[in-house]
Amino acid sequence: MIDIVMMTGTGVLLGLAIGLVVRYFGVPVNPLVESLNELMPGANCGGCGLAGCSDYANAMATGRAKPGLCPVMSAEAVAKCCELLGVESDTTEPKIAVVCCSGDDDHAAKQAFYNGVNDCLNAMLVAGGSKGCTYGCLGLGSCARACPFGAIEMLPNHLAKIHADLCTGCGKCYMACPRNVIKLVPRSAAKVHVYCNSPKKAPIKRTVCKAACIGCRKCAKTAGEGQIIMNGYLASINYDNPPAEGIVEVCPTKCLRKAD
């Protein structure tokens, strides 16, 4: 009986003590930061350029950062942030990541067997990786491990695939890719992409990858003015003025494809 009384008493006393400490020594939290924090996605991806969501909320409250830097937040959330901060809303176009390579094991030639740490940067530092093409996806999944949203799947034949519904365009994969195969493009314009990243001449590319862009210019000629730009021997989409989806029909190597 005494035990129960003692335990209960201790509990009550400790609870009281905690309450008092919070009451008198608690650090006041800026209510603005709290309400901003609630609007944050909470993924702590760092896409805004700050250490995480609460850091960004703090930075916005103190005027160190502008709203709209977060690639993940919805437009409404950004608008609410602006309202709370009393600034003009300034939304940025949401982005999406694209792996500009079709060179999986079936298409791209493997020059050698890579024996080492399972990481793209490590493979890059060893003879430039095992794929014959020195511009394509290395297929070891550094981007997939870097993605905070689990939006990147490594296909069994060594090519990264981005799931558009999960991708928030935070840019982590873009930073992780040592080959710069991943590009960030405006989400609204992401209808068709050139899935090739090699600026080399067609004969060189063809020897190492069957799915490479051969620089035939068919797409550039068929599409409207300035919709597809030839970048050396590589076609590239002008995402400010994207071509219609039908353009994919003309590509002989099928490296110009609809977004998948």
Add this chain to the structure above:
Amino acid sequence: MNKQIKFYGGVKLDEGKMTSNEPIISAPLEPLYTVPLQQHIGAPAKAVVQKGDKVLRGQLLGEAGSFVSAPVHSPTSGTVRELSSCLGPAGAQLPAVVIESDGEDTAAEPLPIFANWQEASPDELKARVAEAGIVGMGGAAFPTAVKLSPPPNVTIDTVILNGVECEPCLTADHRLMLEHTETIITGARIIARILGVKQIIIAIEMNKPDALEMMTKKAEGTGVEVVGLRVLYPQGAEKQLIYTVTGRKVPSGKLPAHVGCLVTNVSSAAAIADAVCLGKPLYERITTVTGTPVAKPGNILCRVGTPYSSALALCGGVKEDPLKIISGGPMMGMSVYSLDIPIIKGTSGILLLAADEVSQYTPNACLRCGRCNDACPMEMIPGILSSTIEFHHFSLAERWHVMDCIECGCCSYVCPAGRPLVQHMRRAKAVANATRRAAEAASKK
């Protein structure tokens, strides 16, 4: 000099120098040379020739792109077929000039010869070293002229010529020391003249007694001191060499110049002598082609731009198929997957390894046995660093001085768990360099 200081760690390796007694043979002319414009550390050379241009042997193909850079010269006479790119030993595409040989091998007008270099001014000599495109020929290929221009606040009092060749299998420097002893000594004295230095030391590992003897004999009366060093890998690493020879420790993140030393490879010294006394720019080097699968291993004088396959064919091809082809030595060389890669100024060897000589990496956890700790000549803690890097704590690794790693490979060599320690270090260094560059770019904005 009898009692040598021993640097910490190091490993004893099976030397496998099967080509020590093979005289240098000159490679015949190739129909096609692919001369990369970046054969050195620093900015690539800027091409000064156009497609279709006629070039002569020794003619300038590319001029130095920036302060840390070196010019590139034509290995033979012929026509420039195209300016394209080629695969380099590190796996990256390098800009290159492809030259179709005309078979005449006509030499261009040589650079003016310094008949009496003892009287020439140091600046003239230094300009010649830069002009001749001389780089460190031990493997790293750092432009020698840059090395010869120390920062103004330091004085160099010792020149050390590195004839250690501590990498197993390679014998290019060994043969050079035997066959071109005097050229090396002249080169050493030219370097000393450029820097105004009295003390010149040529360091040779004890496993090359013939080279040591020859060098000592020829060096008599020239003011050049020849020392024999104990056989321990990596004796030829710059910092370890300076420590053994002079007892000075190069501070972390600093250059040898900060302790008053300059280390250069014996091949580079010979190239300097050729450039000054013969007016010949650097367009050829001695490469050791070796390994158990090679039919007739040998030391070959190859012109820059010769593909590996030609050098190998000159050595009789292979007896069995190799599992690895390595550009350089077995401890620090880079494994490559193609024989079309051209020989460049830094290619000290082409090594082929058979399947039974290659140990495959398996992903084991660190056993904490501490062997890497005992072997690391930089006195680091490779085991802990590698685990740190494995979990992406790059800034922590940098605080633990990962940037001091010389990538000698001792840690991976002794690791019983077969961990790719050096590979982890490389990655951390690459990440740290990228972060640093990003920070610099941001601060410039």
Add this chain to the structure above:
Amino acid sequence: MSEQTTIRMPDTSKLVVSSSPHYHDMGSIPKIMFTVLAALAPAVFASIYFFGWRALLVLSVCMVSCAAIEALLCRLMRRRISIGDGSALVTGLLLGMTLPVTSPLWMCIVGSFIAIGLGKMVYGGLGGNPFNPASVGRVALLLACPSAMTTWVTVSGCALNKWVVDATTGATPLELVAQNQPGPGFWSLFLGNIGGSIGETCTLALIVGGVFLIALKIIRWQIPVFFIGTVFLITGIAYMVSPCPKFNPMTHVLSGGLMLGAFFMATDMVTSPLNRKGAVVFAIGCGIITTIIRLWGSYPEGISYAILIMNALTPLIDRYTAGRPFGVARKASQKNA
């Protein structure tokens, strides 16, 4: 060009690329572990000689159950089954050697489960464990079944013709000296003609195995030398101050688990410090704790506790004994540490 046709050029389609270095000293974890097993062989023979054939049964049960438990746990954790590296066998053998010859077999299996399961696999397998698995197993058994763990048989010379030596219970030399009675003579202690756990009694066999491992550079000589030296020094000083059997340094050094612990358990790579300096600190710490427990603690023996306590301190020792890299100034290193 006719010569060209006869030259065989390598097939470049099956090449391997990997990071340098391309040479390896061809050492491996299984090599180390099986060498340790070989080094323990003399002690195993000695134990069969003095305790009878049941000793072999206890050791085999421990080894087999350790390997089986590791395989099972690897399976459950969906990992590569790692018993091929031999470390489970070493743990099993060491655990068995710390048990009395009369231990029931179920105890061996429980001990193996604790050693491998709670001592190693929960930390992610070999390399991740902070504590020596065999010590963990032994200490758990000592706490759970104190009477079975301290029932000793009397040993009298060769027992090769027996299943187990006569079941008359005796005391270990350490128990004797703890009660301030004189222990057995030097030769009995040195050859192992005394009571105790299976593998700990024959000092000669353990030293032979230990020296073998030191010669092959598998263990650091600093650990056994400083461990045993510290125990000898402290008990020696105490003996000089008050010469009673309780402090006899010879009994302390030659009996109990000191030799087994110092040569084979404290030197476990995973749980001992990385560098030489750290190893010395670690060994001296082990020696001090062992002596304190033996002389003033309530247990007559303290090796496994000493090893576990120092295992816990290993990361700290590593941190403070990590050397400065070549060319790093003293101040800079301290600032960053």
